[in-house]
Amino acid sequence: MDEYSRFVDWDKMDVTVQSQDAKDLTCTEFQELKQLARQGYWAKNHSLRAKAYHKLISNIPCRTVTPDANVYRDIVVKIAGKRNSSSLPLPEFVDDSLVPTYCLNAEGIGAVRKIILCIANQFPDISFCPALPSVTALLLHYSKDEAECFEQVCRILACNDPSKRLIDQTFLAFESSCMTFGDLVNKYCQAAHKLMVAVSEDVLEVYSDWQRWLFGELPLVYIARVFDVFLVEGYKVLYRVALALLKFFRKVRAGQPMESDSVQQDIRAFVRDIAKSVSPERLLEKAFAIRLLSRKEIQLLQMANEKALQRKGITAKQKRQNVHLAVHAENFKSEIVSVKEMRDIWSWIPERFALCQPLLLFTTLEHGCSLSRFYSRSEGYEPTLLLIKTTAKEVCGAYLSTDWGERRRGGSKLSFFGTGECFVFRLQPEVERYEWVIIKHPELATTGSEPENHASRASSSLSFSSVTSDTSSRLSPFLSARHFNLPSKTASMFMAGSSECIIIGGGDGQALYLDADLNHGRTSHCDTFNNQPLCSESFQISVLEVWGFRD
Numbered sequence: 001m002d003e004y005s006r007f008v009d010w011d012k013m014d015v016t017v018q019s020q021d022a023k024d025l026t027c028t029e030f031q032e033l034k035q036l037a038r039q040g041y042w043a044k045n046h047s048l049r050a051k052a053y054h055k056l057i058s059n060i061p062c063r064t065v066t067p068d069a070n071v072y073r074d075i076v077v078k079i080a081g082k083r084n085s086s087s088l089p090l091p092e093f094v095d096d097s098l099v100p101t102y103c104l105n106a107e108g109i110g111a112v113r114k115i116i117l118c119i120a121n122q123f124p125d126i127s128f129c130p131a132l133p134s135v136t137a138l139l140l141h142y143s144k145d146e147a148e149c150f151e152q153v154c155r156i157l158a159c160n161d162p163s164k165r166l167i168d169q170t171f172l173a174f175e176s177s178c179m180t181f182g183d184l185v186n187k188y189c190q191a192a193h194k195l196m197v198a199v200s201e202d203v204l205e206v207y208s209d210w211q212r213w214l215f216g217e218l219p220l221v222y223i224a225r226v227f228d229v230f231l232v233e234g235y236k237v238l239y240r241v242a243l244a245l246l247k248f249f250r251k252v253r254a255g256q257p258m259e260s261d262s263v264q265q266d267i268r269a270f271v272r273d274i275a276k277s278v279s280p281e282r283l284l285e286k287a288f289a290i291r292l293l294s295r296k297e298i299q300l301l302q303m304a305n306e307k308a309l310q311r312k313g314i315t316a317k318q319k320r321q322n323v324h325l326a327v328h329a330e331n332f333k334s335e336i337v338s339v340k341e342m343r344d345i346w347s348w349i350p351e352r353f354a355l356c357q358p359l360l361l362f363t364t365l366e367h368g369c370s371l372s373r374f375y376s377r378s379e380g381y382e383p384t385l386l387l388i389k390t391t392a393k394e395v396c397g398a399y400l401s402t403d404w405g406e407r408r409r410g411g412s413k414l415s416f417f418g419t420g421e422c423f424v425f426r427l428q429p430e431v432e433r434y435e436w437v438i439i440k441h442p443e444l445a446t447t448g449s450e451p452e453n454h455a456s457r458a459s460s461s462l463s464f465s466s467v468t469s470d471t472s473s474r475l476s477p478f479l480s481a482r483h484f485n486l487p488s489k490t491a492s493m494f495m496a497g498s499s500e501c502i503i504i505g506g507g508d509g510q511a512l513y514l515d516a517d518l519n520h521g522r523t524s525h526c527d528t529f530n531n532q533p534l535c536s537e538s539f540q541i542s543v544l545e546v547w548g549f550r551d
Helices: 030-039 046-058 069-080 106-122 132-140 146-157 171-188 190-199 203-207 210-217 220-233 236-253 263-272 280-288 295-311 339-346 371-378 404-410 454-461
Strands: 357-363 384-390 395-400 415-417 423-428 432-434 495-497 501-505 511-515 520-524 538-550
Touching: 030 220, 046 146, 046 220, 069 106, 069 146, 106 132, 106 146, 132 146, 132 210, 132 220, 171 190, 171 203, 171 210, 171 236, 171 295, 190 203, 190 236, 203 263, 210 220, 210 236, 210 263, 220 236, 220 280, 236 263, 236 280, 236 295, 339 395, 339 423, 357 371, 371 404, 371 538, 404 415, 404 495
Parallel strands: none
Antiparallel strands: 357 538, 384 395, 384 538, 395 423, 415 495, 423 432, 495 501, 501 511, 511 520, 520 538
């Protein structure tokens, strides 16, 4: 066996990793490395993968003082002593119950604990790092000795490139990543999200497991392929693979009863036994087929989630408030939706606002059908939730990401604003959430532009298109331009308001148009999307409510 075999139990390893001749990894260009990693170029040769890991990790930019192999040799006896390695207690920032052994032999299993203890000694600022045992165990398969593995893990932890996020080391970073994953599931895996809402009392708790699926439950041959790409492309690939896992879980388990009382346990079991249904190549193929937000956009979304957690005072490990606590049955009363329906809506909204409680701002039953009063009571709140019940008992609504006060920027003109987090939905007669699209209105491309006879024209000639990729200089409309102090050009057209009407661009061709008297409304629907309409093309409003979000 090769020099990287010391800690490997070859009876457990995939035989293919022993069957290929070693090759040199000579390329240095990012695009070529990216292609090789995705193709699994070094996946079928143990020695080649070890050398690839060493080269990629050696190139990670690190802070000036980063512990190396010599540091490990100096401290390991003092820290670990001569105790049985398998009985060594792990630091509190990792889950002692989840230390994957993969294909390590007995010496390797004990070495993982020693290395983690030495890392804890050198990184006192780490407060929460559940992925560390898996990363350490994985790298030990491809290390000559414990000291080399220690140095490689330390370099990953000490990365100081602000654009290259690798492993979460605080509870705030970890929890915000779970919220960000929930946002991405809501956007890219709507069928799976719908299943999670149906079978789980707290979808946030389910999504908080996403890193465990990767760094804990995935078999070695799978996580190693993911790690190949992770070292080249960074954190984003983890989101991709976790989304793909959830998609496959939903596909394989569709229509089948849950195997346990907990969907969390079912997903974990599915990931552990993924070889029964999905190959590593198929998993990565699915992951890279997801047209995810850019790295910069995901970073901004994560920042927004971190700020929401900080405002709530959630910076250390604790139980996060779930949706049942956000929407209190005893304190919530609506003439349009039930507590159950409101909780369903809460599962759709961005995770950072799901921490808040609903606050009734406006209802036509109490405040009348005045559009000016609608604006005055809604302004100053961001985001808001619009609920409508028609005289035909239809129930629909919209999540509106931006303060209605933004409409004033256009003066008396019909001005469009909002972000891509806006969406419309239907609750009665059937539940449906529509993915967002941009209102395709070329003559309104500039905020404040006014078409001829804007009120009537907007209601009769709205058309819609799916969002296409924008130029690299623009940020995703998923994010609020104002929230991040970004130029106004980053805002898109999702909602509009004037003294004469309200227009809300929905998803999959859906949109709402409300008259100034708030008694009558219309919808626009593009038949090419093959979806049921939001509600009747023309409808009378029975009750309209606007809800804000209270910390």
